[in-house]
Amino acid sequence: xxxxxxxxxxxxxxxxxxxxxxxxxxxxxxxxxxxxxxxxxxxxxxxxxxxxxxxxxxxxxxxxxxxxxxxxxxxxxxxxxxxxxxxxxxxxxxxxxxxxxxxxxxxxxxxxxxxxxxxxxxxxxxxxxxxxxxxxxxxxxxxxxxxxxxxxxxxxxxxxxxxxxxxxxxxxxxxxxxxxxxxxxxxxxxxxxxxxxxxxxxxxxxxxxxxxxxxxxxxxxxxxxxxxxxxxxxxxxxxxxxxxxxxxxxxxxxxxxxxxxxxxxxxxxxxxxxxxxxxxxxxxxxxxxxxxxxxxxxxxxxxxxxxxxxxxxxxxxxxxxxxxxxxxxxxxxxxxxxxxxxxxxxxxxxxxxxxxxxxxxxxxxxxxxxxx
Amino acid sequence: xxxxxxxxxxxxxxxxxxxxxxxxxxxxxxxxxxxxxxxxxxxxxxxxxxxxxxxxxxxxxxxxxxxxxxxxxxxxxxxxxxxxxxxxxxxxxxxxxxxxxxxxxxxxxxxxxxxxxxxxxxxxxxxxxxxxxxxxxxxxxxxxxxxxxxxxxxxxxxxxxxxxxxxxxxxxxxxxxxxxxxxxxxxxxxxxxxxxxxxxxxxxxxxxxxxxxxxxxxxxxxxxxxxxxxxxxxxxxxxxxxxxxxxxxxxxxxxxxxxxxxxxxxxxxxxxxxxxxxxxxxxxxxxxxxxxxxxxxxxxxxxxxxxxxxxxxxxxxxxxxxxxxxxxxxxxxxxxxxxxxxxxxxxxxxx
Numbered sequence: 001x002x003x004x005x006x007x008x009x010x011x012x013x014x015x016x017x018x019x020x021x022x023x024x025x026x027x028x029x030x031x032x033x034x035x036x037x038x039x040x041x042x043x044x045x046x047x048x049x050x051x052x053x054x055x056x057x058x059x060x061x062x063x064x065x066x067x068x069x070x071x072x073x074x075x076x077x078x079x080x081x082x083x084x085x086x087x088x089x090x091x092x093x094x095x096x097x098x099x100x101x102x103x104x105x106x107x108x109x110x111x112x113x114x115x116x117x118x119x120x121x122x123x124x125x126x127x128x129x130x131x132x133x134x135x136x137x138x139x140x141x142x143x144x145x146x147x148x149x150x151x152x153x154x155x156x157x158x159x160x161x162x163x164x165x166x167x168x169x170x171x172x173x174x175x176x177x178x179x180x181x182x183x184x185x186x187x188x189x190x191x192x193x194x195x196x197x198x199x200x201x202x203x204x205x206x207x208x209x210x211x212x213x214x215x216x217x218x219x220x221x222x223x224x225x226x227x228x229x230x231x232x233x234x235x236x237x238x239x240x241x242x243x244x245x246x247x248x249x250x251x252x253x254x255x256x257x258x259x260x261x262x263x264x265x266x267x268x269x270x271x272x273x274x275x276x277x278x279x280x281x282x283x284x285x286x287x288x289x290x291x292x293x294x295x296x297x298x299x300x301x302x303x304x305x306x307x308x309x310x311x312x313x314x315x316x317x318x319x320x321x322x323x324x325x326x327x328x329x330x331x332x333x334x335x336x337x338x339x340x341x342x343x344x345x346x347x348x349x350x351x352x353x354x355x356x357x358x359x360x361x362x363x364x365x366x367x368x369x370x371x372x
Numbered sequence: 373x374x375x376x377x378x379x380x381x382x383x384x385x386x387x388x389x390x391x392x393x394x395x396x397x398x399x400x401x402x403x404x405x406x407x408x409x410x411x412x413x414x415x416x417x418x419x420x421x422x423x424x425x426x427x428x429x430x431x432x433x434x435x436x437x438x439x440x441x442x443x444x445x446x447x448x449x450x451x452x453x454x455x456x457x458x459x460x461x462x463x464x465x466x467x468x469x470x471x472x473x474x475x476x477x478x479x480x481x482x483x484x485x486x487x488x489x490x491x492x493x494x495x496x497x498x499x500x501x502x503x504x505x506x507x508x509x510x511x512x513x514x515x516x517x518x519x520x521x522x523x524x525x526x527x528x529x530x531x532x533x534x535x536x537x538x539x540x541x542x543x544x545x546x547x548x549x550x551x552x553x554x555x556x557x558x559x560x561x562x563x564x565x566x567x568x569x570x571x572x573x574x575x576x577x578x579x580x581x582x583x584x585x586x587x588x589x590x591x592x593x594x595x596x597x598x599x600x601x602x603x604x605x606x607x608x609x610x611x612x613x614x615x616x617x618x619x620x621x622x623x624x625x626x627x628x629x630x631x632x633x634x635x636x637x638x639x640x641x642x643x644x645x646x647x648x649x650x651x652x653x654x655x656x657x658x659x660x661x662x663x664x665x666x667x668x669x670x671x672x673x674x675x676x677x678x679x680x681x682x683x684x685x686x687x688x689x690x691x692x693x694x695x696x697x698x699x700x701x702x703x704x705x706x707x708x709x710x711x712x713x714x715x716x717x718x719x720x721x722x723x
Contacts (some may be wrong), residue, residue, distance in 0.1 A: 001641050005704075010632070013705040047707015073436040096715075119574065229705050345715040370694045 005013065007228030008046065014231040017051035019303075023240045030056045032239050033329065034197040035178060036359025037064030038227040038327060044366035055234065058246040059329035060140040060352075060359030062285055063178055066093050067351040067358040069238040070283045071315040073170050074099035076137045079310050080168065081113035082159050083107070087131060089116045089140035090125035093355050098348055100315055105139075121146075121153035128165035129159065137304045139168045143256070147171045148266035151273040154295070156303050166304040169224045169294050172280065175200050176291035178281075182218045184328050193329065197232060198224035200254055206263025208252050215248040219297035226254040273299050281314055284323040318343075321350035326359050331362040334371050340364060386410045389591040392532045398484065398518025411494055412514060415501035420477070420512035421627055426474040428512035433536050434599055440467035441532040449492065450492045453563070453582030454657075457499035460529040460550055462586050462657060463608070469588035470604040472595070473535030478504060480531050481515040485524030496527060506573045509533070534613060535588075541595065545622035547602035553669035554627060554689040555662045557590060557682045558583070560612055560634045561654030565643050568654075576646070580639050585658030592680045597675035599668035605661045612715045613652040613660055616689075617713045626694025629701040629711060635684045653714050663691060 007270050024030060034040055040060045043049060049058065068273050074097050081088040088105070095106045095117060109115040114134075124138035140150040150167060157165040164328050178196065198211055203224045211222040221242035225235035235253045242249060252258055273296055280292030295303040304310070317323065321343070322336035333352065343349035345361050353362035386406060396403035413421060419614075420428040444460040454462075461478065468475045480500065484493065484583040504511050509532075567581040568574075587606060594601060603623070609613035613635075616627050636651050644651045658681060664672045670688060676682030 001638055001645065004452035004645060008704050008707045010704050017706075045709060046703045046705040048705065051705065119572065170566075182595075201469070222642045345712075365712045368706075369696065369698050369700055369710055 004228070007226070007230045009230065013051055016230065016237060018050075020233065020237050020240060021053045021176055023237060023244065024053050024056055026055065028055065030240060030243060031059060031192065031194050031329065032056070032236060033059040033061045033181070033193050034232065035061040035063040035143050035174065036197075036202070036227070037067065037355065038076065038198045038200055039197055039225065039232055040064070040362050041357045042227055042229050042232055044362035047349060047366075048229050048232055049367070051237065052316055056240070059193070060326070060362065061181070061196075061201075062282070063143065063174065064145070064355050064357035065172075066097055066283060066355040067168060068096060068172060068177075068282045069094070069351075070182040070281045071099055071140055071317075072313050074105065076305075076310045076312060077105060077137075078103055078108045078113065078166055080117055080304060080308055081136050082111065084135070084308050084310070085114075086135040086137045087114045087116060088126060088137050088139055089118045089127060091141065094119045094141060097354050099161060101302060107268060119214075121149045121318060122156070125153050125156050125162070125165060128162050129160070132164060135164050135166070136351070137166050137168055139170070141170045142203045143174050143202050147270050147274070148205060148263075151269040154273050154299050155269070158299060158301055165293065166302045166307050169274070169333065171274070171293040172282065173291050173293070174199055174206070176212070176288050177285060178211070178214060180285055180288045180291070181247075182214070182220065183295065189323070193220060194243050195223070195248075196219035197235045197239070198222040198250070200225060200227045200231070200257070203258040203262065205263050205266050207297045208250050208258055208260050211250045215278060218353065219248045221251070222250045224258050225256050226257065234283065238253070272296065283317070284327045286324070317351070318349045321349055323350035323352045323360070325371045326352055333363040334368070338359070340368065373538050376378055384565060386490060388490050388494050391705035393484045393486055393490065393493065393518055394485055394490040395518055395520065398516060404516065407516065407580070409416045411490070412497055412516070413685055414522050415494070415497045416480075416504065416514070417501075417711065418510035421514070428477070428487065430512065433476065435539060436537040438468055438471045438473035438535045438537050440464055440471065441530065443530040444566065445528050445529065446526060447525065448570050449496065451582055452566050452580065454584035455499050456527060456529055457496035458503040459584050459657060460531045461503035461509075461569040463505065464531040464655075465586045465588055466606045466660075468535035469534050469591040470543070470606050471537065472601070472604065473542035473592065475507065475509045475533055475535040475588055476590070477512045477533050478509055478523075478533045479513045480511050480529060482517070483524055483528040484516065484518045484528050486518060486521040488526050493527065494548050503586065507588065508605045515722050521555065523578070537545055539566045543601055543604045545603055545605065547562045547600060548619050548623035548625050548627075548663045548691045548692055550625055550646055550693040551666050552602055552703065553666055553687055554616070554691065554693040555664060555669065555673055556612065556635065556686055557587075557660045557662070557677060558684040558689050558704070559637045559640065560607075560621055560639045560659065561644065561651035562637060563657040564611065564654035565640045568647070569643060578643055579636045580637070580643060583656055583658035585681055586623075586682065587658065588661050590676065590679045593675050593679045593682070594662060596670060599672035599675065601672070602663040602665065603661075603663035607656050607659060607661055609655050610662065611651070611653040613650075613711045614686055614714050616711065619661075619663065620694075620697040620699050624697060625693075626690055626692045626697060627699045628692070631701050631704045633686050633688045635686045652711060689722060
């Protein structure tokens, strides 16, 4: 496959692996966090960790849209479908996220809820047009990557005067989550991070500029990288070099898609349609101020939370779940008591086991032979 | 036994252009007899079916018999490379073939939904007849039921097959041994991606065609090579990954795949990439996995490649001792990872 295979080439990977081994100072340890689940997936799926020296450790960050979605948000979606009879449209990987009472959207469907998997927000608008007698709600989740398409859908619904379309908005923002990780109190444990592999698709939208605070305020280098395994390896090499040289800069490995200022048109759309929520609960990270979006006043009519009485209720994670510690790099998935026993991809207890991009699911699915 | 064009012994002929299934077609009365005579018997005609009794009287077969059954529910009913009719024939024939059997007879049971167009049903049954004739296996008995509108999804077909197992053949998911070589007969994921693209209205066009095919000719060629075949499977639902995990569990062994050796059509790889799916978990309907003794791997691979359905056969991995029964893969990058059981349905990822 052109433009893909080049970034998965074994010979180049071996060369990069050797470069990394040469660059890494044997006298020190390196701890880098890949923020995005897409990177976690690539690292696990291609066995990138096998090509890294033992003193370079990757910590899997919280950038998995499904993993950070709190149970209470999925509960809202299920209540909309089951109690209010709406046609609930959502992306495929939301369907299996476990919610309260042993339910998920997939299980709600078996109980009669009308839950539809869509490939884009535009499909949800199309369903609303096809079913004028039904209330159609788009369960909008994801980071900055999936936010502009939701904005487009809402603007289209407004232009068409679609009174039967609304959005349950759970879009979240990357930089506040990085801040929360960097601000995590030492008492909460955690290894000091040496830097971030910065988001790929998110950065195509927001650009590289918004990560400057990591370097300037916290002295942590960021290297924005694509989602292919060689992208990740190249970024790790660049992070090691910055660390060795005592530099903290935002560098861009993913120049084929990411610019400094990002996609201005998408940013303007998002600014028009959404406003920041004062705070938002993340699964695994707790409540983070200014970290999520809701609909701007001009588009309030399309806010499902305003249209239907489905107030958000927080639901605590399982007591034995170590997802919070895993996301901060304090613990590895296999160090959690319930990893692979009570908590598996089939029956996930914690957020990191929910999607294949989550730290625990990635280790369970791709890497657990190493524990055997 | 061609049906009369306008008249039948049962009155006015079925309207195969505009007509639809109604509840009378399943009630056991004249309408049902007419449906059987003018549609099913016409396309599936053979001496056993023509006996017209409650069951087919079949000649005795020597030695061991293998019996397999498979229900077919699929949306859309017609897809690039096949339809539910040919698929329902191939599915059961392949279950027999990967047992090492030579298929002899098939039965077919239909559950039809009220309102289903007779023209579509005729296409499906015609396709079954063609698939059966091409495979040399007659459909000797059948059944039809009609359910009310809303209680079915057009048509469901269950086929059952009986085959004879030649002496000396003993293939099973329990027989994979450390050192054995894993072969696959061709490209992976074509059927599943053809269905997904046809079903989901994805807004992009692909040249992907289902690989739906009867495999007993290919398995006979494999056995004729003299290779010691320990395990045969057709990696249908859940794809190659699921099949290999089943074998690893049954045989109590591990399997290590070489990612670079996996045959995958570029269009399938691209569509999977686009949707965030892994071709290892996507269904096939005309491929087999063969696990053979190490010394016989070359002969077995040559035999597969010499057959039209095995032209892209490849050696993809080896069996090893592993008490954890992991299926692992050496990636194109040179790393290693688990190839785990499928968790639920494969669903596209967001990011």
